Amino acid sequence: MGLTAEYSSSNIIGSIINVPLSPIQKLVSTVRNKVGETVAMFKDINSIKQENESLKEEVERLRKENRELKEFKLKKEELESLLNIKNQFNEYDPIGANIIAKDPGNWFITFKIDRGTNDGVDVNFPVINSDGLVGRVAACHPFSSQVVALIDAGTTVSAKISRTRDPVRVRGDLALKDEGLCIVDYIPPDTDIQVGDTVETSGLGGIYPKGIIIGTIIEIREISNQLNKYALVKPAVDFRRLENVLVLMRKTE
Known part of the structure; x- marks a missing residue:
């Protein structure tokens, strides 16, 4: 009887201690997970920002190359026109x-x-x-x-x-x-x-x-x-x- 009573008392005390800890542990775990997700999200955002900056630089580089190609094309057309004019009006110096x-x-x-x-x-x-x-x-x-x-x-x-x-x-x-x-x-x-x-x-x-x-x-x-x-x-x-x-x-x- 004494052992049984002692065992029962221990179980009751353990239950009293363990019951409230289970939700707290879940809460702590959830918070920890959320914090981890938030940190990962900020890392992803920073990574996306860096990628965006890289893409912006690449777009600007391509735009510059496109402008240069257009200018080169115009210059080429001007030179071709000048050559045609020189050939057509060979008694003149344009x-x-x-x-x-x-x-x-x-x-x-x-x-x-x-x-x-x-x-x-x-x-x-x-x-x-x-x-x-x-x-x-x-x-x-x-x-x-x-x-x-x-x-x-x-x-x-x-x-x-x-x-x-x-x-x-x-x-x-x-x-x-x-x-x-x-x-x-x-x-x-x-x-x-x-x-x-x-x-x-x-x-x-x-x-x-x-x-x-x-x-x-x-x-x-x-x-x-x-x-x-x-x-x-x-x-x-x-x-x-x-x-x-x-x-x-x-x-x-």
């Missing part, structure tokens, strides 16, 4: 120029380039780019020159229809310059001029060499009570976005 100033407005009608008499540039030298005819040099200074564009109201160019070879005249027009268009007139009555025809310089007049693309016919208009007609031409050059041009300098012996 010289590149940057536009450094322009008159107010959206269109490049009169503007200044960074080439002048010190570079051999002179008045009435033709100005072109890879798309076609830009205009001519109107005034020169030692380190700069003023260029008057094709769409200026005072510009006239001896031209021809590329398809038919018929002679025409292209001129700027005050009412059309804000649309970036020119007029084609002096069209022979029997000329088969059509919308979509290309117009190019004829080489007559002493300023522009033949074969420079001027633009495309977009509309043909009849003059009331007259047999003749005129047309509207959209220049090949975008006179809203000009940065660089070529001045055609005649070769000297």
